[in-house]
Amino acid sequence: MRSTREFKKLIMKEQLIVSVQSLINLSLKDIDCIKVLFKEKSVKKGEFFLADGQVCQHVGFILKGLMRYFINQDGEEKTYAFAQENNFVCNYESFLPQTPSTKIIQALEDCEILQISNADLQIFYKSISEGEKFGRLIIGLVFIDLLQDLSSFYTDTPEYRYEKFIKKHPDLQQRISQYHIASFVGVKPQSLSRIRKRISNQK
Structure with a gap:
């Protein structure tokens, strides 16, 4: 066994x-x-x-x-x-x-x-x-x-990279720190918050 x-x-x-x-x-x-x-x-x-x-x-x-x-x-x-x-x-x-x-x-x-x-x-x-x-x-x-x-x-803008991240990894936002997401997007964490707000306001 x-x-x-x-x-x-x-x-x-x-x-x-x-x-x-x-x-x-x-x-x-x-x-x-x-x-x-x-x-x-x-x-x-x-x-x-x-x-x-x-x-x-x-x-x-x-x-x-x-x-x-x-x-x-x-x-x-x-x-x-x-x-x-x-x-x-x-x-x-x-x-x-x-x-x-x-x-x-x-x-x-x-x-x-x-x-x-x-x-x-x-x-x-x-x-x-x-x-x-x-x-x-x-x-x-x-x-x-x-x-x-x-x-x-x-080559891509931070906003485009963030949108691409959400589309490619919809289940990862809760598993990755804001620091690493911001690093992926190419901005500081505070700038990531502004990008999220702009995208949210466009919906």
Whole structure:
């Protein structure tokens, strides 16, 4: 009979399998392989999944919790994206060429994740029937989306970024501090309050 811990691990990995199956077809052999290659990891609130200057060695899948992506520009933190449950997290700019990262990924809540190393991902690509297709899709979903978020930080107005945040993450306003939302929008917290008021008055 399985222990409670073993049962919990099975449930956690099923969450990942469902997400992968939304992108590619998986055989029973593929599923068994994925369950072996992805490892459990806890990241406490405030800890880093990826620190500044560190080489990104893993792709993570968030089972529970919330993370943010940010850059440190002249001593000021600029948040440009958030990742929550059922999202993959990675800085592919560092992960693919194995170079030091200028982007930082930090847990905003206690997080439970499943992660796969760069070396094991190569096994994944070779062992899973549609593994390489999955890799291409994930790069499209995560890497390109994050590049667009970062580009938006420099090209879009704060009001537009706030409206985009509400549309993209309607359930996150209660989970993210005003400080981090303001950082994402590109303003000080007091300016965020004025933006919210203007948008509210337009409705």
